[in-house]
Amino acid sequence: MEHPEPGTVTVTATGDGTYTHQVTTATHELLVDEPTALGGADAGPNPYELLLAALGSCTAITLRMYADRKGIPLTRATVRLRHDRIHAEDCEKCETERGMLSRITREISLEGELDEEQRARLMVIADKCPVHRTLSSEIVIETHETGR
Structure with missing residues (x-):
């Protein structure tokens, strides 16, 4: 498969499973799938796991970069994330007041000789x-059909 230009991601069905797809970036490839309980082959993480992985890895990398730049003795940051849906009325900090909304819970474990201010x-x-x-900001997703 041809790799797209940097900054672009291509997702294409592999033909190997009902929901198995190949994700291709300029320099990497990985599989995405649904679990067998949902009719997939479980050949890779599901889309929500990728979303959580993006947030978790960005968080950990940002913490590492900041600690390195500021000389903070962070030895390791471990980020654990979970996605679920909650009723809007159960959310104290949300603008949405009715219906269901997505919630991502992020737990961060900081290791190293850190004082309370650094933490x-x-x-x-x-x-x-x-x-x-x-x-957490407004997102606009524009969808266009190509190849016709």
Whole structure:
């Protein structure tokens, strides 16, 4: 398969399973699928797991970059994420008041000889990772058919 230009991702059915798809970037390839319970072959993470992986990896990388730049003795950041849906009325911080909305729970474990001020600062920085900012801002998705 031809690799797209940097900054572009291509997703194409593999033909190997009902929902198995090949994700191709400029330099990488991976499979995405649904679990067998949903009719997939479980050949790779599902789309929501990829979304969580994007947020978690961006968070961990942002923390590492900040700690390195500021000389903070962070030895490791582990990010654990979960996605679920909740009733809007159960959300104190949400603008949406009715219906269901998505919630991502992110737990961050910071390792290293960190004082309380450094820990607090790193937790603030976690919310500044680019993927977090993208997911928490207004997003416009434009869809166009090609190849006709």
